Amino acid sequence: MKRILVGIKRVVDYNVRIRVKPDGSGVLTDGVKMSINPFDEIALEEALRIKERGAAEEVVVATVGPADCQQQLRTALAMGADRALHVQADGVLEPLTVARALLKLIEREQPLLVILGKQAIDDDNGQTGQVLAALWNRPQATYASKLELTGESARVTREVDAGLETLEVDLPAVITTDLRLNEPRYVKLPDIMKAKKKPLDTFTLAALGVEARQQLKLLRFEPPPQRQKGVRVKDAAELVEALRKKGLL
Amino acid sequence: MSTRILIVAEHDGKKLNPSTAKCVACARGLSGAEVTLAVLARDAAAVAAQAAQLEGVARVLTLENPANEHALAAVLAPQIVALAAAFDILLGPSTTFGKDLMARVAGLLDAPQVSDIMAIESARRFRRPIYAGNAILTVEAAGEGKIVGTVRIASFEAAAAGGASAPIEKASVSATLPTHTRFISVSAAKTDRPDLQTASRVVSGGRALGSAEGFRILYSLADRMGAAVGASRAAVDAGYAPNEMQVGQTGKIIAPELYVAVGISGAIQHLTGIKDARTIVAINKDGEAPIFEVADYGLVGDLFQIIPEIERLIS
Numbered sequence: 001m002k003r004i005l006v007g008i009k010r011v012v013d014y015n016v017r018i019r020v021k022p023d024g025s026g027v028l029t030d031g032v033k034m035s036i037n038p039f040d041e042i043a044l045e046e047a048l049r050i051k052e053r054g055a056a057e058e059v060v061v062a063t064v065g066p067a068d069c070q071q072q073l074r075t076a077l078a079m080g081a082d083r084a085l086h087v088q089a090d091g092v093l094e095p096l097t098v099a100r101a102l103l104k105l106i107e108r109e110q111p112l113l114v115i116l117g118k119q120a121i122d123d124d125n126g127q128t129g130q131v132l133a134a135l136w137n138r139p140q141a142t143y144a145s146k147l148e149l150t151g152e153s154a155r156v157t158r159e160v161d162a163g164l165e166t167l168e169v170d171l172p173a174v175i176t177t178d179l180r181l182n183e184p185r186y187v188k189l190p191d192i193m194k195a196k197k198k199p200l201d202t203f204t205l206a207a208l209g210v211e212a213r214q215q216l217k218l219l220r221f222e223p224p225p226q227r228q229k230g231v232r233v234k235d236a237a238e239l240v241e242a243l244r245k246k247g248l249l
Numbered sequence: 250m251s252t253r254i255l256i257v258a259e260h261d262g263k264k265l266n267p268s269t270a271k272c273v274a275c276a277r278g279l280s281g282a283e284v285t286l287a288v289l290a291r292d293a294a295a296v297a298a299q300a301a302q303l304e305g306v307a308r309v310l311t312l313e314n315p316a317n318e319h320a321l322a323a324v325l326a327p328q329i330v331a332l333a334a335a336f337d338i339l340l341g342p343s344t345t346f347g348k349d350l351m352a353r354v355a356g357l358l359d360a361p362q363v364s365d366i367m368a369i370e371s372a373r374r375f376r377r378p379i380y381a382g383n384a385i386l387t388v389e390a391a392g393e394g395k396i397v398g399t400v401r402i403a404s405f406e407a408a409a410a411g412g413a414s415a416p417i418e419k420a421s422v423s424a425t426l427p428t429h430t431r432f433i434s435v436s437a438a439k440t441d442r443p444d445l446q447t448a449s450r451v452v453s454g455g456r457a458l459g460s461a462e463g464f465r466i467l468y469s470l471a472d473r474m475g476a477a478v479g480a481s482r483a484a485v486d487a488g489y490a491p492n493e494m495q496v497g498q499t500g501k502i503i504a505p506e507l508y509v510a511v512g513i514s515g516a517i518q519h520l521t522g523i524k525d526a527r528t529i530v531a532i533n534k535d536g537e538a539p540i541f542e543v544a545d546y547g548l549v550g551d552l553f554q555i556i557p558e559i560e561r562l563i564s
Contacts (some may be wrong), residue, residue, distance in 0.1 A: 018383035027384055094361065095352070118499075124379050125364045126353035130322065134356025139323055139430040142349045145492070155433070160345040161446065161501065162261075163437030163493045167321070170429040179482070179499055180492065215361035215394070219387040224378070224524070230545035236558040239530065239548050248450075248507045248528055249474065249563055 003058045004047040005111040006081065007102055008040040008138045010072045011122040016081055024220045036072045039117025041079075045184040046147060047115050048080045052173035055149045058082045060109055064101045066090050070200065084200040087108075089212055095127035097205070097212050102128075103135050104208040111172060113154070117145050118176040126133035129176035142176040200222040251281045252372040255336040258288045258300050259346045262318065265299040267447040268400075270407035275400040276340060277408065279304040279369045285310060287332060287420075289325050290458035291318040301415040303408045308419040319432035320346055326353040331422035333358060333395060337372065339362060343399035343502075344446070355397035361390055362397040367404040369564040377401070381498045382521040402446065403504035403525045438491055442468075444496065446516045448477035449506045451526075455495055457512025457534070457552060464489055466556045467511060473560050479503070497522035512552045515540030531554070 012018065013033040020027055036044075047059045061081040062068045066088070073084040087101045106114065120127035133140035145164065146157035149171075158165045159178045205212055233239045243249045254276045259266035269286070276284045286300045286309045293311035310332065316324050329350075333339060339354060339513045341347030343365045355362035368376040373390040375398065390396045445451065452471045458464050464478075471478045480490035482497055496503060498518040504525035511532045513519060520543055523529060531544035532552050539549045548555060 012380070020384050027380065074530070096356070096359065096361070099356065121498075122380060124381065124498075125362070126348050127355065127362050127364060130349060130352035131356035131362075134325070134326065134353045137427075139427070140353065140432075142322075144290055158345075159492045160435070161493060162435060163491065165435040166429040166433040168433055173323055173429075180486065215391055216363065216388040217391055219374070219389050220386075221379075222385045224382055227524075227529075227543045228545075229542070230529070230547060232541075232547045232549070234548075235550070236548070236555050236562060237344040239546055240559055240562045242546055243507070243528075243530070246528065 001058055002056045003060060003109055003111045004050060004056045005106060005109055006040070006044045006047045006059060006061045006076070007056050007114070007116040007128070008044065008061055008063050008076055009037040009070055009117070009120045010034050010063065011037045011120055013140065014038055014121055015181060020221045020223045021085045024222060026221055034068070034071070036075055037117050037120045039119060039121070039177050041184040042179070042181050043115040043117050044076055044079055044081060045182045049182065050113075050149065051156045057113065060085060060111070062087070062102065062105050064089055064093060064098045065078050068159045073200055074195050077198045077200070078191040079185060080191070083198065086200060086202045087205060087208065088202055089205045091212065092214050092218065093212060094215060095125055095131050096215070099132040099135055101205060101208055102132050104210060105135065106136060113172060114174045116174065118178055129174050133174040136174065139173040141167050141169050141173060141177070143178040144175050145178050145180045147175060205218060251283045252279055252338060253283050253285070253336045254279070254338045254340060255285050255287055255332060257339070257341040257347070257350065258280050258286050258296060259342055259344060260288065260290065262292070263295055265296050266342070266344070267407055268344050268347070268402045269300065269446065270303055270406040270410065271402040272340050272342050273303050273305050273408035274405040275366060275369060279372060283307050285336070287312060287329065289314070289317045289328060291315055298454060299410070301417050302410045302413055304410070304413050306410050306413060306415045308415050309417045311417060312420050312422065314426070317424050320350070321430050321432060322350040322353045323430040324426050325350055326357055327424040327426060328422050329354050329472045330357045331424045332420065337395060339395065339397045340426045341399055343401050347399045351397050351399050358395055358397065360395045360397050362399070363388060363390070365401040367401045368397045380460055381518055382524055383517070386423035401502065403502045407447070424527040437493060442471060443475065443477045445477040445479055445496070446501050450474055451479050451496070451503060451507070452476045452509045452511065453481065453513060454484055454490065454511050455481040455513030456487055456489070458484060458489055461489050466553070470556055470560045473563060477561045481519050482516070483494035510540050511556060512542070513540055514538045515543065
């Protein structure tokens with residue numbers, strides 16, 4: 001079956017103002033709204049569109065994380081994913097661990113394409129897609145803003161610092177999404193009801209044979225330094241004069 | 250004992266990207282660091298000659314291969330891994346080139362990666378921003394294994410070029426290079442303006458510019474100032490400016506001497522990209538816009554009058 005695997009992560013919603021715990025042990029997450037990582041939502045949307053075009057038959061969504069992640073998997077099912085896979089794991093999960101778990105799912109599911117967000121907006125690591133492609137020994141096309149499937153390969157337009165780069169990658173491959181790939185759909189209420197009946201399988205890391213190693217110790221979280229509040233100028237002339245005085249013009 | 254650091258040079262086949270000199274500066278922040286630069290290219294001579302001049306570089310390794318003509322992570326990564334045995338830390342810039350490549354290297358090496366390094370505190374301890382820069386995290390690599398990292402280039406002053414002349418050595422590695430990933434094309438607007446990522450002055454526009462034509466007044470002012478031009482995500486999404494001009498968390502993170510934000514409200518993800526600018530100027534008709542919270546100089550008014558006036562005043 002032509003299958004697409006989409007990896008998602010549960011993260012603090014992008015609208016939440018982040019606060020560091022006073023003891024520096026982390027950021028405050030109690031009672032904070034949690035969502036699917038926005039880039040992963042774009043990944044899921046792209047997979048659904050590929051299926052709707054008839055280029056894939058099934059969209060499977062997967063996550064690695066604690067029990068609460070099932071909320072986000074249900075949301076993904078409501079968006080239109082056919083099945084969900086939950087690899088239960090607690091504590092700090094490094095990209096290598098997540099990629100190893102996803103690789104085990106790939107071996108079971110044999111997808112033609114794996115789509116992930118380019119980075120999670122919590123730890124901003126931006127590694128899992130590339131690490132997964134390396135472990136799988138398959139192509140990667142990161143920062144995708146356009147994706148076309150052409151039989152045995154995919155043509156991917158990437159947002160790179162120089163502009164737009166186009167790559168051709170043999171399938172299966174790992175794609176990571178950038179902002180402008182698509183705009184994810186909204187979930188409708190009847191779909192939320194339907195999603196409750198869709199299959200959601202759970203695994204443990206141990207059952208998949210993956211060890212949750214922590215190679216980076218998180219020593220200390222701090223708030224960023226604040227900028228000094230500036231001054232208002234009344235017009236262009238005053239601005240130009242102020243900048244000249246500082247030697248900036 | 251010295252820490253042996255390998256930096257993967259970013260270049261376009263002819264010129265060394267300024268991000269490389271920033272990586273060198275980051276590496277030199279560690280006392281006793283021995284810095285080697287690797288230039289992977291089809292023909293590495295020109296780039297290696299530039300790399301050898303960077304202050305603090307002990308030597309330059311070149312890896313020449315026709316397959317290295319375009320920077321494909323899947324092709325470059327196995328070659329870097331083949332070099333890795335002699336190094337403790339492998340660094341690349343936190344640009345789309347380095348982010349794409351280094352994590353693949355980390356995967357192949359089974360090594361941890363520290364993304365967006367803003368400071369090296371010791372050979373195994375680093376500081377990096379998380380949550381779009383709303384928190385700073387100090388991490389320490391456990392054990393003694395290799396560490397891969399990407400360098401947040403806005404956090405470092407470029408290492409000086411010109412004074413040094415490090416030896417250049419040809420390296421050869423045996424690595425099987427995949428053919429499953431093929432370069433097709435790259436499209437970039439040709440511009441004579443300074444490079445956005447390393448320019449000392451940047452003028453940026455937001456949705457309030459109203460159209461691609463509206464951006465012309467910014468290009469005109471920027472040319473008068475010798476500045477690069479950036480854009481907010483909203484302006485890029487609206488099609489007023491191309492994606493390579495986007496400044497912010499998911500675009501370019503920059504640290505110019507002077508940043509002029511024109512018609513940009515100042516969403517958190519945009520502010521993340523300009524936090525390290527030395528002086529920020531905000532011009533916006535909405536005096537309550539969040540951009541004024543971080544601006545050193547704020548001017549409330551109609552940008553379509555103010556921008557041409559500034560241009561006149563500095564002509």
